Amino acid sequence: MxxxxxxxxxxxxxxxxxxxxxxxxxxxxxxxxxxxxIMPIIKKILNKEELESIIVVNxxxxxxxxxxxxxxxxxxxxxxxxxxxxxTSLECMALSTDEEEKIMGFSDKNGYYIGIFDNDYNxxxxxxxxxxxxxASYTEDYKVITDVQLDYxxxxxxxxxxxxxxxxxxxxxxVKKIDVEK
Amino acid sequence: MKDIYILSIETSCDETxxxxxxxxxxxxxxxxxxxxxxxxxxxxxxPEIASxxxxxxxxxxxxxxxxxxxxxxxxxxxxxxxxxxxLLGSLLVGVEFAKVLSYVYNLPLxxxxxxxxxxxxxxxxxxxxxxxxxxxxxxxxxxxxxxxxDYEFEMLGETxxxxxxxxxxxxxxxxxxKYPGGPNIEKLAKEGHNAYNLxxxxxxxxxxxxxxxxxxxxxxxxxxxxxKGNEINTADIACSFQTAAVEELTRKxxxxxxxxxxxxxxxxxxxxxxxxxxxxxxxxxxxxxxTLSLPEFIYCTDNAAMIGAAAYPLFLKGxxxxxxxxxxxxxxxx
Numbered sequence: 001m002x003x004x005x006x007x008x009x010x011x012x013x014x015x016x017x018x019x020x021x022x023x024x025x026x027x028x029x030x031x032x033x034x035x036x037x038i039m040p041i042i043k044k045i046l047n048k049e050e051l052e053s054i055i056v057v058n059x060x061x062x063x064x065x066x067x068x069x070x071x072x073x074x075x076x077x078x079x080x081x082x083x084x085x086x087x088t089s090l091e092c093m094a095l096s097t098d099e100e101e102k103i104m105g106f107s108d109k110n111g112y113y114i115g116i117f118d119n120d121y122n123x124x125x126x127x128x129x130x131x132x133x134x135x136a137s138y139t140e141d142y143k144v145i146t147d148v149q150l151d152y153x154x155x156x157x158x159x160x161x162x163x164x165x166x167x168x169x170x171x172x173x174x175v176k177k178i179d180v181e182k
Numbered sequence: 183m184k185d186i187y188i189l190s191i192e193t194s195c196d197e198t199x200x201x202x203x204x205x206x207x208x209x210x211x212x213x214x215x216x217x218x219x220x221x222x223x224x225x226x227x228x229p230e231i232a233s234x235x236x237x238x239x240x241x242x243x244x245x246x247x248x249x250x251x252x253x254x255x256x257x258x259x260x261x262x263x264x265x266x267x268x269l270l271g272s273l274l275v276g277v278e279f280a281k282v283l284s285y286v287y288n289l290p291l292x293x294x295x296x297x298x299x300x301x302x303x304x305x306x307x308x309x310x311x312x313x314x315x316x317x318x319x320x321x322x323x324x325x326x327x328x329x330x331x332d333y334e335f336e337m338l339g340e341t342x343x344x345x346x347x348x349x350x351x352x353x354x355x356x357x358x359x360k361y362p363g364g365p366n367i368e369k370l371a372k373e374g375h376n377a378y379n380l381x382x383x384x385x386x387x388x389x390x391x392x393x394x395x396x397x398x399x400x401x402x403x404x405x406x407x408x409x410k411g412n413e414i415n416t417a418d419i420a421c422s423f424q425t426a427a428v429e430e431l432t433r434k435x436x437x438x439x440x441x442x443x444x445x446x447x448x449x450x451x452x453x454x455x456x457x458x459x460x461x462x463x464x465x466x467x468x469x470x471x472x473t474l475s476l477p478e479f480i481y482c483t484d485n486a487a488m489i490g491a492a493a494y495p496l497f498l499k500g501x502x503x504x505x506x507x508x509x510x511x512x513x514x515x516x
Contacts, residue, residue, distance in 0.1 A: 035274050039281040039505040048286065063230065064271055068278050071237050075282040078241045079255065168241050178230050 007069030008061025090115030193276030194268025206494025262493030339389025374417030
């Protein structure tokens with residue numbers, strides 16, 4: 001059984017995958033207090049003795065949301081001694097579109113996270129965070145795909161082929177600069 | 183009785199700390215990873231960076247603590263964590279981490295108040311006597327509390343505006359001292375004299391404190407001297423300010439000692455590391471034949487051992503938290 005955790009937005013997604021199938025999917029919509037719900041859901045649906053590996057979406061997105069999902073995932077992996085793999089929020093989006101030109105993006109309060117992918121879902125260049133104004137001028141030249149229905153089965157199967165990460169080294173990627181970094 | 187081992191976690195500010203504490207008074211192992219050098223680059227603790235560093239380091243801090251103790255998490259009887267007060271993002275990392283440990287090892291989870299942790303730091307080495315007068319002095323708190331037993335608190339007085347540590351930090355900034363402001367004022371004050379006449383803080387009969395007036399008068403003084411083109415003797419300002427700030431504490435403590443006749447005094451919180459302050463409080467205690475308890479220096483600043491000590495009475499009472507435990511940035515002891 002494999003555990004998938006995505007907390008990069010206000011929606012919390014926790015999925016169990018086994019033998020080529022999604023066997024449990026819990027989606028909590030518009031949750032403001034991630035801390036209240038993540039562990040109760042995991043306890044409710046997971047039989048920890050059967051856990052084989054963990055996949056965690058390590059950002060970019062809500063700083064606190066991602067941080068809590070990653071903290072839970074790396075601690076579970078470290079203590080239960082199971083492999084852990086990471087996938088980014090924008091990779092998840094790229095895996096869920098049929099479009100040829102995979103310029104993926106999603107917004108938060110102040111702007112847009114952007115990632116460009118090739119047809120094998122490899123990131124081209126780096127992730128970027130564009131302000132609303134920068135985004136407006138960017139979309140004059142490029143089409144950004146923002147509306148996709150996430151294909152969790154494909155995402156999980158893709159992630160399971162990725163390399164394992166040492167749990168100590170599993171960390172969020174934030175992309176957006178904070179004030180002191182500017 | 184069987185020995186009780188509590189694995190405790192503290193991430194309320196800029197220290198990632200994990201400890202294993204036996205029977206609430208013996209530290210088996212303690213690891214404190216401080217982020218002070220990182221935050222010094224920004225002139226103060228940057229909450230977002232503090233939270234990030236907790237997530238980066240917390241599993242390694244656990245590993246190091248277990249190695250020092252030569253124990254496994256499963257050898258412990260409970261998981262304790264600071265859930266309040268502090269920086270919310272930082273607290274949340276520790277709380278979430280503690281919940282995972284509680285879940286994985288089927289151990290009860292104990293929610294600890296950081297300030298009560300500072301009081302119970304005195305339990306390490308068994309210096310916590312009742313009844314006592316506890317002075318909590320930190321960057322966010324200035325409180326005088328009467329304790330009549332384990333977790334029995336009565337608020338005598340508290341700051342009406344700034345906390346004492348906050349006043350130290352603000353004054354430090356005004357006279358151009360680097361972060362951390364409090365310790366740097368203490369250092370500089372040694373080279374100065376009480377040359378500046380700062381106004382006495384409202385001398386009333388309550389046990390309440392006030393620091394904004396004192397802080398403002400220092401800021402006004404510095405600005406006035408600067409505008410006149412006079413050179414400011416920062417060592418004298420540091421000394422004068424520290425003297426006045428500590429006098430506010432000793433005056434109220436003296437009042438409480440006189441009225442309550444309690445013979446045990448505890449000082450707790452980050453500011454209690456200030457040696458001048460300790461000396462002055464010691465003098466007042468001597469005058470009233472009271473015993474002053476101070477945690478060992480290492481347990482004065484933020485650390486997880488004090489959280490394990492504070493968790494022990496809750497363990498004995500069976501006061502456990504659920505996995506939906508949340509962190510809160512502010513809270514009161516009583």
